[in-house]
Amino acid sequence: MITPLENIIIKTLCRLLIPFIQLFGLYVIVHGHGSPGGGFQGGCILAASFVLVVVAFDLPEAKRRFSEKLNNIFCSLGVFIYAWTGWMCLLLGANFLDYGILNKILPVNPVMARYYGMFSIEVGVGITVMAIMVSLFLDLVTGGKHEEALDE
């Protein structure tokens, strides 16, 4: 169902370009505090780099780099990181998702503790968005038959 692309120019160019797209996606996630960006936008850019691997190379090549088991783990890891940050605030004595109390375990003042709490939830959101978009793309492009699509 997916015919491999046999063009040497596209393969070489994409092999050079994909690490920079991923680096830009990580930059957008981390710089959500000072410029437009954040977790959702950076997760989409990271998923776009994976779509480029599938389009330029073959599907088994993409499966070799990002297996389905790792994809399923990343889907729920992001939501877990988000809820874990809120639960740590609850353990230390404040309300749920009240990051000001995190200065008891991090060596910063209460204002910067909210800064680092926001950073950790943006990382969680970015991981979940990337894994879900990759999973949706692979479902739709193989028509549901992940392993049998390679045999045709």
Added chain:
Amino acid sequence: MKSLAFIATIITGALLIFATVDFPDWGDPNSPASLHVSPRYIEKTVKETGVPNMVTSVLADYRGYDTLFETTVIFTAGITAVMLIRRPRK
């Protein structure tokens, strides 16, 4: 069928336009949307959270509970697609 849809659309549009008679004018600085809680978010975001970007501080700190369930909705959409589209291997 199409004429019935057209009549329903006209009635809905007329009800919505009738409801805008009481709305504040466009660009009114005394509207309730700009006096109730947003001056506090705008003035105190650097002092209380240390983040200069107001969009991120409202999304992730002042209204962080909504973002948690937005992420859960994305997760549920992915699981629904897995349940409906993937077929079991023989």
Added chain:
Amino acid sequence: MGTIEFIIGKYNYWVYIILMMVGFYAMIAKHNLVKKLIGMNIFQWAIILYYVSIGSKKRGSYNTHYSKWAWRGYTCY
């Protein structure tokens, strides 16, 4: 001229409601699935622009604290 002020003050809401109704008609009256999805996309963007127009003010700017003068008149997003 009370009528002219009334129309100038509220015409943004009317334009976005008309766009919403165009998308709504496409969602319920077309039989092709792709046309229904296009109608849903039009409906979604009309709602987003409607909410942005409720909070926008004259001489508004993007909302990041670049300097002390940024707090004077900005869009609430």
